[in-house]
Amino acid sequence: MKIAFISSEVYPFAKTGGLADVSYALPKALAKAGHDVCVFMPLYRAVDKVKYGLHLYIDPLNIEFASADHWSALFESSFIPCIGTFFIDNSEYFGRDGLYNDDYRSYKDNAERFAFFSKAVIECLKKISFRPDIIHCNDWHTGLIPVFLKTLYSNDSFYKRTALVMTVHNAGYQGNFSKEFLKLPELNSKIVNIKKLAHSDGISFLKAGILFSDKVTTVSRKYSEEIKTEEFGYDLAGEFRSLDDRLSGIPNAIDHETWDPETDTNLPGNYSAKDLSGKTVCKLELQKRFGLPADAEIPMLGVISRLTFQKGMDILADSLEIILQDEKFQFIIIGSGDVGIIKKYEHIKKMFPENTGLYQGYNEELEHLAEAGLDIFIMPSRYEPCGLNQMYSLKYGTIPVVRATGGLDDAITEWDRETKTGNGFKFNELSQEELYGILRKVIREYRDKGNWVLIQRNAMNYKYTWDKAVKEYEKVYRSALKS
Ligand code: ADP
Numbered sequence: 001m002k003i004a005f006i007s008s009e010v011y012p013f014a015k016t017g018g019l020a021d022v023s024y025a026l027p028k029a030l031a032k033a034g035h036d037v038c039v040f041m042p043l044y045r046a047v048d049k050v051k052y053g054l055h056l057y058i059d060p061l062n063i064e065f066a067s068a069d070h071w072s073a074l075f076e077s078s079f080i081p082c083i084g085t086f087f088i089d090n091s092e093y094f095g096r097d098g099l100y101n102d103d104y105r106s107y108k109d110n111a112e113r114f115a116f117f118s119k120a121v122i123e124c125l126k127k128i129s130f131r132p133d134i135i136h137c138n139d140w141h142t143g144l145i146p147v148f149l150k151t152l153y154s155n156d157s158f159y160k161r162t163a164l165v166m167t168v169h170n171a172g173y174q175g176n177f178s179k180e181f182l183k184l185p186e187l188n189s190k191i192v193n194i195k196k197l198a199h200s201d202g203i204s205f206l207k208a209g210i211l212f213s214d215k216v217t218t219v220s221r222k223y224s225e226e227i228k229t230e231e232f233g234y235d236l237a238g239e240f241r242s243l244d245d246r247l248s249g250i251p252n253a254i255d256h257e258t259w260d261p262e263t264d265t266n267l268p269g270n271y272s273a274k275d276l277s278g279k280t281v282c283k284l285e286l287q288k289r290f291g292l293p294a295d296a297e298i299p300m301l302g303v304i305s306r307l308t309f310q311k312g313m314d315i316l317a318d319s320l321e322i323i324l325q326d327e328k329f330q331f332i333i334i335g336s337g338d339v340g341i342i343k344k345y346e347h348i349k350k351m352f353p354e355n356t357g358l359y360q361g362y363n364e365e366l367e368h369l370a371e372a373g374l375d376i377f378i379m380p381s382r383y384e385p386c387g388l389n390q391m392y393s394l395k396y397g398t399i400p401v402v403r404a405t406g407g408l409d410d411a412i413t414e415w416d417r418e419t420k421t422g423n424g425f426k427f428n429e430l431s432q433e434e435l436y437g438i439l440r441k442v443i444r445e446y447r448d449k450g451n452w453v454l455i456q457r458n459a460m461n462y463k464y465t466w467d468k469a470v471k472e473y474e475k476v477y478r479s480a481l482k483s
Pocket of ligand 1: 016017018019021170304305306334335336361362363364367386387388389
């Protein structure tokens with residue numbers, strides 16, 4: 001099949017979260033399975049053109065959008081093997097430091113930026129003569145692609161055989177904008193059923209995307225059920241329910257070329273389930289980086305995450321403040337996000353300077369070192385569509401402690417001392433008491449070295465490869481084409 005995969009972020013070019021990892025690994029796996037795949041993303045200022053070998057593909061490129069000519073260019077890179085990655089270059093919309101926001105708030109013109117991106121992708125596919133069987137859209141940023149294709153381009157013979165699939169990576173981000181945006185000429189109510197876009201007093205890009213696509217997927221089975229409830233689907237729960245069998249859940253996997261402790265070039269020591277000695281080398285290096293006392297025996301707990309309410313980082317900070325008084329362990333956190341939450345961790349760092357470390361910002365090399373060097377990885381998410389770090393942690397023998405929600409619940413099976421089965425620890429209630437209880441329990445387990453190695457082996461044997469997910473996506477693509 002010819003598949004055009006469209007995403008607002010793609011690793012390694014630009015990444016703020018798991019969407020970028022998936023937008024790298026899934027197209028690569030689809031190409032490996034024999035499909036003809038191209039990927040489109042915006043050319044943000046942050047993309048390193050030299051490092052990733054970007055070259056001009058079309059210049060100048062004129063995109064008519066919002067009744068004006070927008071002079072742009074199309075770049076291409078072959079950095080991801082077997083895939084053409086295309087970048088829409090428009091300095092007015094994408095020539096800024098952030099992807100979606102500056103240090104303080106979302107860009108005011110995000111609706112316009114991603115509507116432009118969506119139209120530009122449709123135009124560019126024609127210009128590069130890539131006639132897709134499937135356009136695979138991801139999250140709200142691409143939500144207008146299905147709308148434009150089924151309205152503005154409905155008579156365009158180039159797209160006659162193209163089916164639309166949309167993956168929802170996080171229903172908490174819906175791309176809701178004011179009703180002013182409905183004045184966009186491309187959304188003329190004579191051709192577009194505005195009800196399918198309307199949301200409270202404005203427009204929802206995500207709603208548009210799911211209602212205009214032929215098939216919709218989410219990134220774990222449990223989350224595909226959860227989003228049908230108001231708690232997880234918010235005010236789109238009804239729309240998700242209305243999709244019936246057009247909606248399915250396909251769990252994300254991990255890219256074993258990027259995430260493998262035996263070959264990871266970011267690590268000072270490589271290791272495997274058979275010989276874990278390299279993991280201790282990584283732990284000592286991680287302690288050094290955070291200015292913590294070198295100690296191979298002390299339990300080292302940590303998190304790499306967006307520091308947001310969704311991730312439960314507020315409650316974790318409150319619990320740590322108490323448990324650090326009662327238990328001897330080290331804790332580090334790598335992340336950026338909510339200023340109020342960062343303050344909490346700064347406070348903890350001040351209270352326990354000998355035991356805790358905080359790295360504010362995004363750092364890929366440190367992310368790999370932490371996955372390898374930590375003993376225990378905590379994910380107390382309020383909700384988690386799939387989550388990748390629990391899978392990276394399993395692969396690196398770093399035992400996940402997760403709240404039983406979404407993809408976390410799917411991937412982790414509770415350790416059982418009797419049967420010696422299980423690859424991590426789960427808890428249900430996101431409260432200080434439960435977190436306190438589970439962390440104490442896990443720290444005690446860690447001290448039982450005989451059992452701990454067994455949990456690590458179980459974890460490292462976890463195998464969920466993209467090849468398996470690709471088979472499921474192929475099924476979805478085929479049925480989208482039929483419909
Ligand atoms: P989400 O997409 O909701 O943020 P995921 O678990 O799906 O959550 O993916 C997050 C990805 O981003 C993981 O690869 C994680 O390691 C990475 N990440 C998050 N924050 C940072 C950071 N500050 N530095 C490096 N990587 C980070």
